[in-house]
Every structure is written in C-alpha cells, then in structure tokens.
Amino acid sequence: MNEEQRKQQAQINQEANFDRIKNTSSDDMISKYFQTNYEPQSPDIKKARKRRKEDVQFHYDFSIPEDVATVGKGKKFLIRTYGCQMNEHDTEVMAGILTEMGYESTSNTEDADIILLNTCAIRENAENKVFGEIGHLKPLKLEKPDLIIGVCGCMSQEESVVDRILKKHQHIDLIFGTHNIHRLPQLIKEALFGKEMIVEVWSKEGDVIENLPKVRKGKIKAWVNIMYGCDKFCTYCIVPMTRGKERSRRPEDIIQEVRHLVAQGYQEVTLLGQNVNAYGKDFEDIQYGLGDLMNDIHKIDIPRVRFTTSHPRDFDDRLIEVLAQGGNLLDHIHLPVQSGSTEILKKMNRKYSREDYLELVRKIRKAIPNATLTTDIIVGFPNETEEQFEETMTLMEEVGFEAAYTYIYSPREGTPAARKTDDVPEDVKKQRLYRLNELVNKQSAESMKKYDGQTVKVLVEGESKKDPDVLAGYTEKNKLVNFKGPKSSIGNIVEVEITEAKTWSLNGIMVENTVEVN
Ligand code: SAH
Numbered sequence: 001m002n003e004e005q006r007k008q009q010a011q012i013n014q015e016a017n018f019d020r021i022k023n024t025s026s027d028d029m030i031s032k033y034f035q036t037n038y039e040p041q042s043p044d045i046k047k048a049r050k051r052r053k054e055d056v057q058f059h060y061d062f063s064i065p066e067d068v069a070t071v072g073k074g075k076k077f078l079i080r081t082y083g084c085q086m087n088e089h090d091t092e093v094m095a096g097i098l099t100e101m102g103y104e105s106t107s108n109t110e111d112a113d114i115i116l117l118n119t120c121a122i123r124e125n126a127e128n129k130v131f132g133e134i135g136h137l138k139p140l141k142l143e144k145p146d147l148i149i150g151v152c153g154c155m156s157q158e159e160s161v162v163d164r165i166l167k168k169h170q171h172i173d174l175i176f177g178t179h180n181i182h183r184l185p186q187l188i189k190e191a192l193f194g195k196e197m198i199v200e201v202w203s204k205e206g207d208v209i210e211n212l213p214k215v216r217k218g219k220i221k222a223w224v225n226i227m228y229g230c231d232k233f234c235t236y237c238i239v240p241m242t243r244g245k246e247r248s249r250r251p252e253d254i255i256q257e258v259r260h261l262v263a264q265g266y267q268e269v270t271l272l273g274q275n276v277n278a279y280g281k282d283f284e285d286i287q288y289g290l291g292d293l294m295n296d297i298h299k300i301d302i303p304r305v306r307f308t309t310s311h312p313r314d315f316d317d318r319l320i321e322v323l324a325q326g327g328n329l330l331d332h333i334h335l336p337v338q339s340g341s342t343e344i345l346k347k348m349n350r351k352y353s354r355e356d357y358l359e360l361v362r363k364i365r366k367a368i369p370n371a372t373l374t375t376d377i378i379v380g381f382p383n384e385t386e387e388q389f390e391e392t393m394t395l396m397e398e399v400g401f402e403a404a405y406t407y408i409y410s411p412r413e414g415t416p417a418a419r420k421t422d423d424v425p426e427d428v429k430k431q432r433l434y435r436l437n438e439l440v441n442k443q444s445a446e447s448m449k450k451y452d453g454q455t456v457k458v459l460v461e462g463e464s465k466k467d468p469d470v471l472a473g474y475t476e477k478n479k480l481v482n483f484k485g486p487k488s489s490i491g492n493i494v495e496v497e498i499t500e501a502k503t504w505s506l507n508g509i510m511v512e513n514t515v516e517v518n
C-alpha cells in the first residue's frame with residue numbers, strides 16, 4: 001500500500017464510525033461492549049430513514065496488507081452461506097479475499113482453520129438455523145482452539161444478535177457486518193493474534209468498495225452486484241436496516257465487470273440488488289437507470305442476462321421498452337407482489353395497489369407477450385382477514401404466476417409491523433400457506449405442461465445431482481431441465497426436446513448438433 005492508499009484507508013476507517021470490542025472475560029466483555037460508543041445496530045427505523053443526507057463514497061484501492069498477505073498459507077477456510085443471492089455473492093468476495101491471503105477452500109468442517117457463517121435475518125427460522133449451527137460448532141472449537149469461527153452477514157447488523165453471541169457463545173472469535181467485508185484481512189489478523197472476541201460492525205450505511213477479489217462458485221453463470229441496500233422500508237422487512245441505504249455502482253464499473261466475465265467464458269450474468277430497478281436513482285450527476293444499464297449490457301456479447309429482484313413501484317416504461325428488445329435480455333421477470341389485497345399492501349408500505357400491480361403486468365405483457373412472471377408472497381401479515389387472503393389467491397390466478405416463493409409473515413424486531421398486535425392464529429396462517437402452495441404447485445405444473453413435446457434452449461450447467469448420466473441446465477425462463485446428452489455440452493447452450501413435464505422440472509433429450517458456440 002502506498003502513502004496515498006494508506007491515507008485513504010485510514011479515512012475509510014475513521015469515517016466508518018465503528019467500534020471494536022476486545023475483551024477477555026465475559027462479564028468484562030459485556031460491560032465494555034455497552035461502554036463503547038458502539039451505535040446500536042438494532043433496527044431503528046427513524047434513524048434509518050434519515051439516511052439520504054450522507055454521501056456515498058467510492059473506493060477503488062482495496063489491497064491485502066503485506067503483514068497478512070501469506071497468513072493463510074497451508075490453511076483452509078469454509079464459508080456457510082444463508083439467505084439470498086446477495087449473501088451468496090458476498091461469500092464469493094470473502095472467498096476471494098481469503099484465497100488472496102493464501103487460504104484454500106474446504107467443504108469439510110473438521111479440516112477448516114477458519115469457518116465463517118454468512119447469515120440471513122429475513123425470518124426468524126433463518127436466524128434459528130444459524131444459532132443451531134453456532135451451537136454445533138462449539139465442540140469443534142474446544143477440540144481445536146486455534147480454529148477461528150466468525151459470524152457475518154445480515155444477522156451481525158442486529159444488536160440483539162451481537163448481544164446474544166457475546167453473552168452465550170463465547171467460542172465465536174469474530175463478528176463483522178455487511179459493510180466491512182473488505183476489512184476481513186485486518187479482522188482475521190486481530191482474531192489470530194489476539195485472544196479476545198473481535199466485534200466490528202459498522203453503523204455507517206455503507207460505501208461502495210470496488211476491485212474486491214472474488215472466487216466465483218461457478219464458471220458458467222455469475223452474479224454481478226449493481227447496487228446495494230434498500231430504501232423501500234416495507235413495514236415487515238429487516239433488509240433496509242441490515243444492508244443500509246440504496247447506493248448504485250457506477251455504470252462503467254459494472255460494464256467492465258460484465259466484459260471481464262465474457263472474456264472468462266461466462267454465459268449468463270444476473271444483475272443483483274435488493275431493489276434492483278431503483279438502480280441509478282441515487283446518481284446526482286447522470287440520468288441513468290436500470291433500463292439504460294440493460295440497454296448497454298444488451299450490446300455486450302453475453303448470451304443471457306437476468307436481474308433480480310425488482311420492485312413493482314420502480315418498474316418503469318424505459319425498462320419495459322429495453323427488455324422488449326429481447327435477445328440476451330431474458331423474458332423471465334421476478335416481480336414480488338407480497339399480497340393481492342390493496343389494504344394489506346398499504347399496511348406493508350408497498351406503495352402500489354392490487355390494480356396498480358395488475359396494470360403493470362398488462363403493460364409488461366403488451367410489450368413482451370411471452371413474458372413469464374414469478375413472485376414472492378407473504379401470508380398471515382398481522383390481522384390479515386380471510387377475504388384479504390382470498391384476494392392473494394385470486395391475484396395468483398389472474399396474473400398466472402408460474403412460480404412463487406411463499407412465506408408466513410415473521411415479525412422482525414425493530415420493524416413497524418412487529419409492533420402491531422395480531423389476531424390471526426398461527427394454525428390459520430399455516431393453513432393459508434398450505435392452500436396457497438397448492439395453487440402455486442398447480443400453476444407451476446400447468447406452465448410446465450406447455451413445454452411437453454417442445455424444443456427449448458438450455459444452458460447446460462453440469463451433471464444432474466441425482467444421476468451423473470443425466471445433464472442439467474436451465475431454460476431462458478429459468479426452468480430446470482434434466483436430459484440425456486454428451487458431457488461436452490456442459491457450459492454451452494443446446495436445444496433439448498422435452499419428453500416429460502413435472503411440477504418443478506422438465507425431462508428431455510438433447511437435439512443433436514445444436515451446441516451454440518460462443
Ligand atoms: N428485495 C426483495 C426481496 C427481499 S426478501 C423485494 O422486495 O422483492 C425476499 C422475500 O422475503 C420478500 O419478497 C418477502 O416475500 C419475504 N420477506 C421479507 N421479510 C419477511 C418477513 N418479515 N416475514 C416473512 N417473509 C418476509
């Protein structure tokens with residue numbers, strides 16, 4: 001690192017408004033923890049809403065400090081990832097950093113010298129899974145005192161979680177949040193050379209750190225983050241608090257990353273953001289949104305481009321117009337609706353009504369007639385009535401969603417909805433989920449039937465999980481296809497004739513000589 005870079009790094013650290021807690025005894029740790037001016041990370045909606053005033057800074061100067069550059073030589077790491085694609089992608093970044101430090105990856109817990117749990121806070125059961133895993137790792141830590149166990153991701157941004165780990169899970173060595181992944185080398189050094197638990201969670205809403213190393217999970221499909229954070233503040237959702245404010249990467253950085261992926265032979269990119277179509281709204285110097293970005297990526301020679309997740313409110317005409325060009329811009333749109341009831345949508349702060357959503361669907365279908373829509377739905381929002389739930393069922397049918405991720409509402413501490421009393425019993429919520437899932441399965445099976453006997457284009461990802469003699473890949477509309485074909489087709493787009501349609505996947509036979517060479 002040269003002098004200028006060092007200064008910039010010092011500035012990032014100072015501005016970041018973070019605190020580190022280092023202690024030896026547990027009592028000491030807890031009291032000191034509260035004595036430091038560590039700002040509560042527990043969701044504070046009032047504070048979070050004031051976010052827009054602060055500037056976002058871009059940093060292009062990431063490097064691994066020399067004194068830790070070889071610390072991982074001969075050692076192994078394992079990262080367990082929970083939650084959404086954003087976390088999957090953060091894991092790729094952490095794997096990149098650890099690899100640059102000399103660590104090798106392992107999938108065997110016993111072999112690992114460092115284990116990171118990249119956590120998700122979206123629902124209570126996501127958090128329970130992580131606490132279960134933290135408990136399971138205790139005997140291993142007792143056996144291998146030099147093992148470093150770290151907790152990162154969205155749960156680390158919650159004060160209650162940090163408290164619980166400090167009080168009850170002393171075998172954890174390191175806690176860090178979603179805004180300071182790039183500090184991993186320094187944090188590992190502190191965890192290695194100190195005997196105390198290291199907690200570094202930044203309350204700052206986050207900058208954009210470019211040029212972080214990545215070890216991607218696959219060589220065929222890649223995630224590309226185009227923005228971070230969320231400013232939508234749906235009343236049930238923890239994400240605006242765990243991921244900070246919306247901030248977009250500069251178009252040139254994204255385009256460069258996509259070009260680089262093309263040069264490496266990638267066939268598909270998925271542009272990522274919690275609210276991906278708010279992309280560019282935070283730019284002050286240029287008028288450039290997701291439509292413009294997709295239009296630029298449309299010109300790049302990559303066969304498939306997807307994006308997720310879009311919010312109905314920000315799905316503008318420009319984006320529709322650009323998507324209508326087709327080509328590498330695929331016509332599968334994941335558009336979470338959450339509920340079919342205007343009253344519930346209002347209580348959720350989704351900022352659209354049932355009619356607005358249906359109107360948007362009409363607009364999309366007019367411009368892109370073959371568009372496939374999938375969605376996310378929450379049942380059992382506080383005080384949801386039977387009639388309101390029925391409206392979700394009818395919307396599901398009216399739109400003709402081909403798939404849906406469905407969830408029972410889970411109260412998240414610090415969110416407005418969690419403060420509401422709720423008169424819907426748990427078993428009623430479960431029944432509603434069951435009924436909705438029956439309908440989702442029916443609609444998915446019907447949409448699959450249409451492909452029977454047809455020929456579809458499949459990006460071949462590898463052998464099927466169940467049978468190594470069968471290959472597996474996805475269609476343009478993201479349907480899983482298992483089929484017979486030569487292994488040489490892996491990594492290519494081929495044509496497959498569908499011979500059987502199941503509820504969630506298709507079976508088929510590859511049409512000979514159809515490999516698209518890129
Ligand atoms: N940013 C995306 C989705 C983020 S989380 C969007 O707004 O579309 C993925 C899904 O989890 C959400 O779409 C929602 O359906 C669900 N979800 C979020 N918070 C939840 C909660 N408290 N309880 C149950 N489901 C929740």
Ligand code: SF4
Nearest residue numbers: 230232233234237239
């Ligand atoms: Fe959460 Fe998505 Fe709403 Fe943002 S837009 S608050 S991530 S559900």
Ligand code: F3S
Nearest residue numbers: 083084120121122154
């Ligand atoms: Fe979970 Fe955080 Fe993603 S809460 S869904 S991992 S943004």
